[in-house]
Amino acid sequence: VNAGIPEHVAALLSAHALGALEPDEIDEAERLIESSDELRRHFETALETAAAIALATADVAPPPELRERILDAARRARDEH
Amino acid sequence: MQCWSSTPNEWARVETNVAPEIERALVARCAAGDELALGQLYDRFGRQAYALARRVTRDDGLAADVVQEAFLAAWRNAVTYDADRGKVATWLLTLVHRRAVDTVRRSASRPGVTPRGMDALPEPAAEFDVPDHVVGRDEAARVRVALATLPEAQRTVLELAYLDGLTQSEIAEHLGEPLGTVKSRTHVGLQRLRDILEGLAQ
Numbered sequence: 001v002n003a004g005i006p007e008h009v010a011a012l013l014s015a016h017a018l019g020a021l022e023p024d025e026i027d028e029a030e031r032l033i034e035s036s037d038e039l040r041r042h043f044e045t046a047l048e049t050a051a052a053i054a055l056a057t058a059d060v061a062p063p064p065e066l067r068e069r070i071l072d073a074a075r076r077a078r079d080e081h
Numbered sequence: 082m083q084c085w086s087s088t089p090n091e092w093a094r095v096e097t098n099v100a101p102e103i104e105r106a107l108v109a110r111c112a113a114g115d116e117l118a119l120g121q122l123y124d125r126f127g128r129q130a131y132a133l134a135r136r137v138t139r140d141d142g143l144a145a146d147v148v149q150e151a152f153l154a155a156w157r158n159a160v161t162y163d164a165d166r167g168k169v170a171t172w173l174l175t176l177v178h179r180r181a182v183d184t185v186r187r188s189a190s191r192p193g194v195t196p197r198g199m200d201a202l203p204e205p206a207a208e209f210d211v212p213d214h215v216v217g218r219d220e221a222a223r224v225r226v227a228l229a230t231l232p233e234a235q236r237t238v239l240e241l242a243y244l245d246g247l248t249q250s251e252i253a254e255h256l257g258e259p260l261g262t263v264k265s266r267t268h269v270g271l272q273r274l275r276d277i278l279e280g281l282a283q
Contacts, residue, residue, distance in 0.1 A: 007268075009140075010268060011264050011265065011268035014250055014268040014271045014272070015242070015267055015268070016266060017265065017271070018177065018239065018242040018243045018253070018267065018271065019178060019182045019242065019243065020242035020243075020247065020248050020249045020250070020267065021248060022248050022249075022250060024152070026165060036144065040166075044166055044167050044171075045165060045275065046271060046275075048167055048168065048275075049173055049174055049271055049274055049275040050175075050178075050243055050271065051170065051171040051174040051175055051178070052220075052223065052224050052227075052274070052278060053228070053239060053240075053243045053244065053274075054129060054132070054133040054174045054177075054178065054243075055159065055183060055220055055221045055224045055243065056221055056224040056225045057132045057133055057135075057136040058132060058136070058229055059132055060126065060128075060131060060132050061128065061131075061133055062127055062128060062130075062131035062144075062148065063141070063145055065125075066125055066127070066131070066145050066148060066149065066255045067120065067127065069145075069149055070119070070123060070148075070149050070152045070153065070230065071116055071119060071120055071123075073153055074116055074119050074152070074153060074156045075116055076156060077156065078114050078116070078156075079154060
């Protein structure tokens with residue numbers, strides 16, 4: 001799948017998808033993603049796999065008032081414009 | 082909307098066939114300033130978002146703040162969402178994850194490279210215990226199986242990175258392993274997780 005992508009670049013993008021890079025490495029990864037559609041697609045695939053890990057976390061209900069808090073803040077943000 | 086909720090069978094069809102379309106339409110309505118759509122996005126993803134934020138921050142109050150910031154960012158930036166670049170779920174959970182990790186890294190209580198509460202980490206069985214009533218539970222179960230199938234060393238680096246918010250350097254120090262080993266293990270682990278998930282989805 002990643003035949004054209006050097007292993008260390010693919011590894012950098014995987015780590016970026018997991019949020020595990022240092023700040024200077026993040027800049028490098030972002031530059032790479034912007035530079036090539038192939039690298040961007042590789043990153044997007046990695047991001048989707050990383051986000052899947054989120055689905056396996058222990059299920060806990062958010063506080064009931066959080067929904068209205070978010071909608072209130074969204075209304076304020078919209079009405080400022 | 083109400084016509085979809087009349088019978089469980091119709092819901093099942095919605096879940097499997099047109100859910101991504103509905104989710105994209107909700108984001109488009111957010112971009113147009115429709116707060117009802119934001120509420121529906123929250124009803125769909127709020128629980129997963131909160132579970133992720135709570136796992137990363139290990140704090141109920143911080144987790145709620147993270148989820149609020151992420152949904153507001155989604156609301157403000159809905160117009161920039163590009164369906165060709167990924168699912169709505171990935172987009173939203175990534176917004177949540179980035180903010181959760183930033184919160185953990187800013188936190189004064191972060192004790193160097195040692196993840197907070199490592200001793201108190203639940204066993205994997207408890208960590209990935211998902212009750213039956215949760216929407217998306219089939220997918221959650223698939224991910225749980227896939228993670229359990231990974232070699233332990235790979236699963237460990239993925240969890241330390243994504244769920245504990247550690248950088249690769251911090252993981253290397255924490256495990257006492259060379260940085261290069263951590264980097265390759267992370268990459269191979271994520272690719273293998275993807276392959277396993279694709280296999281399970283068929």
